[in-house]
Amino acid sequence: MSQTTAPSRRKLPKLSINLRQYGILAALVVIIILFQILTQGRLLLPGNVNNLIQQNAYVIILAIGMVIVIIAGHIDLSVGSVVALVGAVAAISMQTWGLPWWVAIILSLATGAAVGAWQGFWVAFVGIPAFIVTLAGMLIFRGLTLVLLTGGTIAGLPREFTAVGAGWLPPAFGELGGRDLLTLAIGAAASVGFVVQQLRARAALRRLELPREVGGSFIARMVIVVVAIMALSWALAGYSGMPIILIILAGLILLYTFVLNQTVFGRHVYAMGGNLFAAQMSGVKTRWVNFFIFVNMGLLAGLAGVVSTARAGGAVAGAGQNFELDAIAAVFIGGAAVQGGVGTVVGAVVGGLVMGVLNMGLSILSVDAAWQMAIKGLVLLLAVAFDVFNKRRGGSR
Amino acid sequence: MSNVILRMVDISKDFSGVKALDGVSMEVERGKVHAICGENGAGKSTLMKVLSGVYPAGSFDGSIEFEGEPVAFRSINDSEHLGIVIIHQELALSPYLSVAENIFLGNEIQNRGRIDWNRTNREAQLLLARVGLDENPATKILELGVGKQQLVEIAKALSKRVKLLILDEPTAALNDEDSSHLLGLIEQLRSQGITCIIISHKLKEILRIADTVTILRDGKTIETLDSHSPDTTERRIIRAMVGRDLNNMFPPREPHIGEEMFRVENWTVHHPVDVGRTVVDDASFSVRAGEIVGFAGLMGAGRTELAMSIFGRSYGTDISGTAYKNGRQVNLRTVDEAIKNGLAYATEDRKRYGLNLIGDITVNVSAAALSRLTKLGVIDRNREYKVADSYRHKMNIKAPTVASITGKLSGGNQQKVVLSKWIFSGPDILILDEPTRGIDVGAKYEIYGIINELAAQGKAVIVISSELPEIIGLADRIYTISEGRITGEVAREDATQETLMHYMTAGRN
Ligand SMILES: Nc1ncnc2c1ncn2[C@@H]1O[C@H](COP(=O)(O)OP(=O)(O)OP(=O)(O)O)[C@@H](O)[C@H]1O
Ligand SMILES: [Mg+2]
Numbered sequence: 001m002s003q004t005t006a007p008s009r010r011k012l013p014k015l016s017i018n019l020r021q022y023g024i025l026a027a028l029v030v031i032i033i034l035f036q037i038l039t040q041g042r043l044l045l046p047g048n049v050n051n052l053i054q055q056n057a058y059v060i061i062l063a064i065g066m067v068i069v070i071i072a073g074h075i076d077l078s079v080g081s082v083v084a085l086v087g088a089v090a091a092i093s094m095q096t097w098g099l100p101w102w103v104a105i106i107l108s109l110a111t112g113a114a115v116g117a118w119q120g121f122w123v124a125f126v127g128i129p130a131f132i133v134t135l136a137g138m139l140i141f142r143g144l145t146l147v148l149l150t151g152g153t154i155a156g157l158p159r160e161f162t163a164v165g166a167g168w169l170p171p172a173f174g175e176l177g178g179r180d181l182l183t184l185a186i187g188a189a190a191s192v193g194f195v196v197q198q199l200r201a202r203a204a205l206r207r208l209e210l211p212r213e214v215g216g217s218f219i220a221r222m223v224i225v226v227v228a229i230m231a232l233s234w235a236l237a238g239y240s241g242m243p244i245i246l247i248i249l250a251g252l253i254l255l256y257t258f259v260l261n262q263t264v265f266g267r268h269v270y271a272m273g274g275n276l277f278a279a280q281m282s283g284v285k286t287r288w289v290n291f292f293i294f295v296n297m298g299l300l301a302g303l304a305g306v307v308s309t310a311r312a313g314g315a316v317a318g319a320g321q322n323f324e325l326d327a328i329a330a331v332f333i334g335g336a337a338v339q340g341g342v343g344t345v346v347g348a349v350v351g352g353l354v355m356g357v358l359n360m361g362l363s364i365l366s367v368d369a370a371w372q373m374a375i376k377g378l379v380l381l382l383a384v385a386f387d388v389f390n391k392r393r394g395g396s397r
Numbered sequence: 398m399s400n401v402i403l404r405m406v407d408i409s410k411d412f413s414g415v416k417a418l419d420g421v422s423m424e425v426e427r428g429k430v431h432a433i434c435g436e437n438g439a440g441k442s443t444l445m446k447v448l449s450g451v452y453p454a455g456s457f458d459g460s461i462e463f464e465g466e467p468v469a470f471r472s473i474n475d476s477e478h479l480g481i482v483i484i485h486q487e488l489a490l491s492p493y494l495s496v497a498e499n500i501f502l503g504n505e506i507q508n509r510g511r512i513d514w515n516r517t518n519r520e521a522q523l524l525l526a527r528v529g530l531d532e533n534p535a536t537k538i539l540e541l542g543v544g545k546q547q548l549v550e551i552a553k554a555l556s557k558r559v560k561l562l563i564l565d566e567p568t569a570a571l572n573d574e575d576s577s578h579l580l581g582l583i584e585q586l587r588s589q590g591i592t593c594i595i596i597s598h599k600l601k602e603i604l605r606i607a608d609t610v611t612i613l614r615d616g617k618t619i620e621t622l623d624s625h626s627p628d629t630t631e632r633r634i635i636r637a638m639v640g641r642d643l644n645n646m647f648p649p650r651e652p653h654i655g656e657e658m659f660r661v662e663n664w665t666v667h668h669p670v671d672v673g674r675t676v677v678d679d680a681s682f683s684v685r686a687g688e689i690v691g692f693a694g695l696m697g698a699g700r701t702e703l704a705m706s707i708f709g710r711s712y713g714t715d716i717s718g719t720a721y722k723n724g725r726q727v728n729l730r731t732v733d734e735a736i737k738n739g740l741a742y743a744t745e746d747r748k749r750y751g752l753n754l755i756g757d758i759t760v761n762v763s764a765a766a767l768s769r770l771t772k773l774g775v776i777d778r779n780r781e782y783k784v785a786d787s788y789r790h791k792m793n794i795k796a797p798t799v800a801s802i803t804g805k806l807s808g809g810n811q812q813k814v815v816l817s818k819w820i821f822s823g824p825d826i827l828i829l830d831e832p833t834r835g836i837d838v839g840a841k842y843e844i845y846g847i848i849n850e851l852a853a854q855g856k857a858v859i860v861i862s863s864e865l866p867e868i869i870g871l872a873d874r875i876y877t878i879s880e881g882r883i884t885g886e887v888a889r890e891d892a893t894q895e896t897l898m899h900y901m902t903a904g905r906n
Contacts, residue, residue: 208779211798263774264767271764274753281711281742281750282765282818283733341755 024335024350027383031354035361042364043357046239049232054166054311056356057245058083058304060349062327063334064256065300067348070331071260071273072293073340074123074130078137079301079327082115083320084145086305091154091315094161101161105306112302113295115141120294124287130294138324146317155314164248165310168241179237186242187233190250191226198222245307252300256345269293273340329376330355333383354379401465402427402561402592408447408459409616410440412805415797417443418457419616425561425609430583430593432603432624435613436638436837437809438795441596442486444613445563449483450476463561480560484550484567486596486808486835487748490538497521497534500553524552528582542697544575551582562586563594566808568602569835572696572863580606598809598837600631612637639839647870648842650849654873655686657724658857659740659826664718666699666706666881672714677703678881680718684826684857689848691872692861693897699881700861701745704828708742709735722826736765739825743815743832745861751815754804758796759785761803761814766822788817793843808835816844820851827851828859833867845871865894877901 035043042048062079069076086108093104115137122133159167173181198218205212212218236242260266268289271279280286304323309315332338333354334347358379362372403425410418418440425431433441446452448461450470461468463479470476473483490499497518506516521534530548538546547567554562564583568576580602583593597603603610604624612619612634619637622629635643666677677699684690692700705712707720709732720727722738729735735742744750752761762785763770770781785799792813796806803814812835819827829848833841848871852858862868868875869892877885877900885900 204779208783210779210782262776262778264771264776265774267760267767267776270756271753271760274755275749277750278753278764281708281732281744283709283731283736284764285731285733337755341753 023386024333024347024354024383027333027386028350028354028357031357031361035357035364039361039364043361044235046235048360048364049235050239050243052356052360053246053249054243056352056359057165057249057311058308058323059326059330059355060249060352061252061300061304061307062323063330063348063352064252064345065297066324066327067331067334067336067343067345068256068260068269068293069130069297070328070336070338071340071343072269072290073273073276074290074293075328076119076130076134076294076297077324078115078119078134078141079297079304080320080323080325081138081141081145082112082298082301083305083308083323084315084317085115085141085148086111086302087309087312087315087319088145088148088154088317090161090306090309091157092148094157095154101158104161105164108306109299109302112305113299115301116295116298117291119298120291123294124290142317145319149315149317153314153316157310157313162310162313163244165245165307166313167244169244169247171241179234180241181237183233183237183242186247187230187237190233191229194225194229195222248303248307253345253349260345265289265292270341273342275341326355327352329380333380335387351383354383400426402463403448404462405444405448406460406462408444408457408461410443410447410452410457416616418447420459421613421616421618422459423611423618423621425592425594427592428587428590429608430587430595430606432607432610433594433596433613434598434600434603434610434634434638437813437835437840438807439613439638439837440616441613442565442807445483445565445594445596448476449473449481449563451483477557480558481563482554482557482559482561483563484547484554484565486565486569488543488546488550490546490549492539493537495535495537496525496532496541496549496552499538499549500524500534500556502553504556520556521552524555525549527555528552529578542575543570544572544578544696547571547575547579548582551579559591561592561594563596565596566598566835567595568597568599569808575696576602598835600634600838603634604629604631610634614638614640635838638837643839643842646838646842646845646866648846648849650852652687652689652873653853653855654688655855657683658686658688658722659684660721661707662719662721664703664707664720665716666702666713667715669712669714676713676881677706680878680881680883682876682883682886684859686825686855686857687852688874689852689858689860689872691868691875692859692878693865693868693875694863694878694901696863698878698901700878701830702881703878704742704830704859704861705744707735708732708740708828711742736822736824739823740828741765741819741822741824741826742828743819743830745831745834747811747815751818752803752811755802757802758789758794758799758806758814762788762799762817762821765818769821769823784821785817788821792817792847793840809837809840812836813840813844816847820847824856826857826859828861830861831863832860833862833864841867865897868892868897869894877903879903 066076089111090104090108093099093107094101119133119137122128123130169182171180171182173185175181202212202218260269268279268284271284272286272289276286308319312319330351331343331348334343334351336343336347355376358376362375401424405421405423408418408421421444435441447457450473453471454469463481468479491502500521501517506513506520518534525532525534528548528551530545530552532541532545538549567579571579583595583606587593595607607624609621610624610629611621660683662681664677664680665675668674668676680703694700702712706716707729709729710716711732720729727738729738748754753764759782763781767776770777782799789796789799794813795810803811816832833844836844848858848860860868860871873889875887875892875897876883877887877897879901884903887896
């Protein structure tokens with residue numbers, strides 16, 4: 001019967017796609033092991049794992065917005081300045097206007113979204129290339145930040161606010177052998193959730209007689225992910241518990257993976273990046289999609305502004321310097337294409353982690369900041385070169 | 398010296414598990430025109446890419462001998478060095494550069510590191526004269542039509558002292574006039590001793606111009622025929638291509654024509670850039686349910702512009718006129734509105750307007766009708782896959798799975814993806830712009846069958862085609878268009894090539 005031959009033929013393309021995704025992950029693992037050796041085991045000390053997450057949350061948040069921008073064929077150079085502006089707004093609204101911390105957060109996010117709407121308007125409805133609009137934005141919003149802060153610094157923000165970037169969930173379940181039980185419980189719940197979700201998706205494929213991943217690879221992938229989640233929560237449980245920001249990050253990753261893979265908006269983003277004209281001729285409202293891409297980027301830049309201001313404990317005019325470059329680098333390390341149409345949230349997050357591990361590892365080794373910059377640049381170049389090489393080989397085999 | 402200029406032996410090539418070529422052998426004689434025929438996806442383009450070094454030696458199996466010497470090209474430069482030049486199915490000229498610049502692109506005439514513009518232009522002029530193109534070498538490519546661009550490609554090949562010229566479907570996008578000029582030019586080159594390999598789905602022109610025909614099917618050589626022999630007929634070639642006899646070009650059909658479904662009145666469109674120019678001038682027409690209406694016209698007559706301007710104003714500025722569906726006036730201001738009103742437009746330019754080439758078959762098939770697969774903005778991916786897979790079977794799209802990237806499909810199979818996409822959008826009024834461009838004879842028959850079936854379901858179908866036999870064979874009624882105006886309306890019974898041609902050239906000087 002034809003059914004017996006069909007699945008084995010169908011497996012091929014699926015697998016090769018997965019291998020490319022794993023390629024980025026493998027690079028991350030190699031870098032982690034490398035630094036683990038170079039730092040004589042200090043990289044993965046619980047405290048450092050915790051800092052890795054808290055210090056680099058902003059890259060991951062920005063990279064999630066940026067990957068959507070880049071898939072659609074645009075770029076956003078302004079996010080660093082937006083982070084600084086939002087930080088200033090947050091600090092002023094609490095310190096000068098005396099607003100409560102949660103109002104300040106809402107106001108910050110709204111500022112980010114408004115900035116995004118402004119840029120989205122110029123890109124989508126006036127038709128100015130995003131490179132120009134956001135280059136202008138980079139200057140405009142940095143300038144506004146300087147005006148708002150008049151060159152100074154606003155520090156001494158309330159504890160509830162700084163907790164977003166530098167705080168932990170309270171140890172609700174107590175401790176066992178020096179490990180926070182809540183953190184372990186969350187890790188276990190995440191693992192179970194992941195496994196259940198994967199099994200259900202696989203069951204749906206079986207029911208509909210759609211091609212599935214080979215059993216061995218499926219099980220191996222689940223084991224690896226569960227081990228990684230549990231190892232991470234074990235380490236965090238031994239330090240101060242579950243960072244609040246990690247919960248936010250996990251939520252964002254799930255949400256945006258869903259948006260890009262399962263929703264019409266996500267599909268339209270890919271379609272526009274793949275062929276803008278064809279998308280228009282298929283009835284995609286390209287202007288509105290572009291507009292919302294930038295509103296979303298602004299919103300996430302606002303969140304990154306809140307997170308990094310909270311982590312720093314205050315607002316400075318020079319905040320967010322080069323953040324746009326970190327985010328863009330993370331997206332490209334994560335396998336997105338410069339011409340648009342290709343990229344994933346998970347890839348961008350892994351790219352962000354690569355940047356984060358580099359930052360962390362090099363700091364532990366007390367490598368000079370100037371050298372850190374040069375090394376990060378080199379890693380970006382090599383990562384993309386590797387990807388290009390991979391694709392070329394795949395194409396002409 | 399041997400008479401054989403090229404010998405390819407036992408060539409095999411696969412793309413990650415898909416065998417595109419499976420032991421193909423072929424010999425080409427010097428100074429002859431050698432045609433290659435075969436269904437979509439038979440491996441014709443791939444074979445030529447192997448020959449010209451697009452796929453470098455080592456990425457395929459088998460051996461190639463050129464002028465008696467074994468050759469192993471690492472790149473297209475290597476093959477051009479020996480005088481093998483390929484003109485691809487999709488033209489590769491740079492639109493913003495001039496004709497002369499394009500001809501010498503990568504081969505610039507230099508004088509101590511500086512480009513010698515005087516010589517460049519003078520030599521370009523000479524080459525243009527050889528291909529019979531009367532244009533200023535300083536003209537930008539984007540100002541030329543496809544027919545002339547094709548000639549520029551040949552001039553470019555001549556500048557490289559070509560010995561073996563490969564043309565991949567050179568006339569697919571040309572009208573009859575330009576095609577016959579091009580074929581004449583190929584004959585002329587043959588008399589100058591240049592060998593040609595030509596790929597085409599137009600069997601008439603192959604029989605006219607080729608000396609030998611090689612037929613490929615499923616990546617294998619089926620046979621090589623002498624096209625001057627009386628046994629070599631279209632029918633004979635078709636049998637070798639599809640593996641069975643094809644008695645009729647058009648499947649039988651009994652039209653059931655109902656009420657008027659769609660009507661356009663006084664439609665006028667101006668050029669988007671040159672706004673003073675009228676591209677469509679006061680056009681009025683109608684289509685009934687179950688009816689197939691043909692739009693005949695020469696290249697540049699304004700048929701595509703008329704269709705695209707109706708389809709959500711995707712072409713032109715300053716558009717006036719009214720459209721009625723089932724007697725009620727409808728607004729078609731955006732593509733989205735047009736689709737919601739039951740219109741579909743399958744473009745003639747699939748690379749530019751039709752497909753997301755880096756996307757897989759699934760996302761392309763669903764692109765125009767995602768709303769049919771979504772609930773609250775969330776796509777049912779499993780159902781989407783099933784839909785795409787059903788079209789892969791129904792339309793006979795040659796691809797291992799619907800997860801195959803559309804850009805890697807053969808030209809004809811890409812066309813089937815475009816058609817699938819618009820059929821899946823479930824339209825009432827379907828406008829098909831050159832639906833069989835680049836499609837093999839067997840698949841044409843299938844597509845005509847699909848068009849008939851759509852009409853039988855009570856849809857109104859408009860077919861734009863430059864092939865008059867196709868329009869005459871398909872349509873119940875034909876409008877002719879010339880210089881943006883509808884110049885005639887001919888019923889099926891009265892339609893002959895001569896009458897249509899008469900109206901199609903009406904008002905031209
Ligand atoms: N880069 C590629 N990657 C994967 N598969 C490919 C690639 N190029 C071609 N193929 C496959 O190889 C087969 C032969 O394709 P080819 O383009 O040679 O067909 P063709 O005979 O020129 O068809 P057409 O008449 O439609 O142009 C097809 O099944 C096609 O999908
Ligand atoms: Mg081809």
